Amino acid sequence: MISPLSVYIHIPFCLSKCPYCDFFSVQRDASGVNPSEYFRWLELEVELLCRRIKGLEGRTIASLYFGGGTPSLFAPAMYGGLIARLTAAFVFAPNLEGTLEINPGTLGGNESNGKHSCPSSSTDPPVVALPDSNRLESFLKMGINRLSVGVQSFSDRTLERLGRAHRTAETLVLLEWIRARAAKAAGNLTWCMDLIFGAPGQSLADWQGDLQRALAWQPHHLSVYGLTVHKGTPFAHLQREGRLDLPDEETQRAMFLEARHTLTAAGYEHYEISNYARPGFRSRHNECYWTGGEYLGLGPSAHSFVAGVRWANPPNLLRYGETLEAGRLPRRFDRAPKGRARLGEQVMLGLRRLEGIDLEAFRARIGCDLTQAYGREIARLAEAGFLELAHGRLRLTEEGLLVADAVMTEFF
Numbered sequence: 364m365i366s367p368l369s370v371y372i373h374i375p376f377c378l379s380k381c382p383y384c385d386f387f388s389v390q391r392d393a394s395g396v397n398p399s400e401y402f403r404w405l406e407l408e409v410e411l412l413c414r415r416i417k418g419l420e421g422r423t424i425a426s427l428y429f430g431g432g433t434p435s436l437f438a439p440a441m442y443g444g445l446i447a448r449l450t451a452a453f454v455f456a457p458n459l460e461g462t463l464e465i466n467p468g469t470l471g472g473n474e475s476n477g478k479h480s481c482p483s484s485s486t487d488p489p490v491v492a493l494p495d496s497n498r499l500e501s502f503l504k505m506g507i508n509r510l511s512v513g514v515q516s517f518s519d520r521t522l523e524r525l526g527r528a529h530r531t532a533e534t535l536v537l538l539e540w541i542r543a544r545a546a547k548a549a550g551n552l553t554w555c556m557d558l559i560f561g562a563p564g565q566s567l568a569d570w571q572g573d574l575q576r577a578l579a580w581q582p583h584h585l586s587v588y589g590l591t592v593h594k595g596t597p598f599a600h601l602q603r604e605g606r607l608d609l610p611d612e613e614t615q616r617a618m619f620l621e622a623r624h625t626l627t628a629a630g631y632e633h634y635e636i637s638n639y640a641r642p643g644f645r646s647r648h649n650e651c652y653w654t655g656g657e658y659l660g661l662g663p664s665a666h667s668f669v670a671g672v673r674w675a676n677p678p679n680l681l682r683y684g685e686t687l688e689a690g691r692l693p694r695r696f697d698r699a700p701k702g703r704a705r706l707g708e709q710v711m712l713g714l715r716r717l718e719g720i721d722l723e724a725f726r727a728r729i730g731c732d733l734t735q736a737y738g739r740e741i742a743r744l745a746e747a748g749f750l751e752l753a754h755g756r757l758r759l760t761e762e763g764l765l766v767a768d769a770v771m772t773e774f775f
């Protein structure tokens with residue numbers, strides 16, 4: 364039986380560019396591309412993919428994920444043509460998981476545009492762009508049943524230092540709407556929050572405050588990311604000049620562990636390095652990536668893995684569009700990973716999950732006995748306290764979670 368596909372759709376427009384971000388995205392009003400044209404390119408990509416990849420058309424889609432960028436910047440009507448194209452080309456599973464990433468302050472006709480309406484005196488309440496509930500309702504009608512909110516922090520000072528376009532007041536009105544709507548949907552609407560720790564000037568106490576405020580909302584799912592300074596970003600530049608006041612390594616470790624202990628004590632399953640879910644609310648879309656499932660990524664910089672071939676689109680909006688207009692698929696690379704690279708990739712994905720790798724299932728799926736292929740590496744990492752091998756599974760220890768990237772490089 365052919366397994367279902369997951370589909371990721373990249374919407375690479377943002378109100379403004381956050382100085383730490385290395386995702387491919389452009390400022391909406393300065394992109395030089397009309398967003399409706401972009402949505403047409405996405406349709407074109409679906410059409411070309413179905414024409415070029417034998418057996419793709421007609422496959423079942425288990426999850427659809429609109430990520431970015433900021434997908435919530437656009438009215439649901441903009442998505443209509445693309446959804447129609449996807450519906451014509453594929454079969455949507457009856458229990459389809461449809462996720463939309465939302466940034467606070469981007470769901471009204473009057474979004475803040477990254478400029479914050481400051482009260483003229485300290486007693487004035489902040490002016491907040493209210494989310495347009497018609498827009499949200501239309502997204503739900505479109506098949507969205509999982510809302511992922513980019514909260515990042517409940518502290519305006521932290522949001523400002525992260526260069527985020529929104530403020531806490533906007534987050535709160537959005538969460539209020541979502542929580543009420545989810546209650547009305549009686550289990551048919553899941554919602555999630557993204558938080559960041561290790562922001563400039565953030566203390567452990569600040570982070571504890573963020574976790575407590577997040578927990579008070581009782582989201583179904585929480586993604587908790589440590590800030591990474593990526594090459595080429597404004598934060599990397601500030602860091603080089605010694606002007607980025609990040610928490611030290613010890614504090615960042617303590618922040619990771621604080622999240623792990625606080626959230627698991629509150630009943631969340633820590634199921635992937637950066638992800639926590641109430642029982643039954645894991646992200647099925649992301650689980651597809653981590654378990655070696657097949658996925659199709661649409662849009663510039665999106666990655667795909669179908670029929671043993673992995674490819675990525677170029678992180679360039681114009682090149683993406685021009686290539687499609689010329690009747691070609693915009694692929695930056697296109698390869699079937701083999702040998703140690705393939706194994707390393709699978710180990711890396713498997714170790715991201717807290718339950719680790721089921722060695723027997725790995726052997727059946729990939730045809731390799733990990734304890735033989737990596738006997739020395741596993742023994743060394745287990746001896747150092749980063750890995751454990753028990754009950755037929757290989758997994759990271761708590762100490763290993765803190766240095767996961769370094770552990771994973773040992774398998775390549």
Ligand code: SF4
Pocket residue numbers: 376377378379380381384385386388431432433466
């Ligand atoms: S909103 Fe998200 S995708 Fe857009 S610039 Fe900020 S971090 Fe990057």
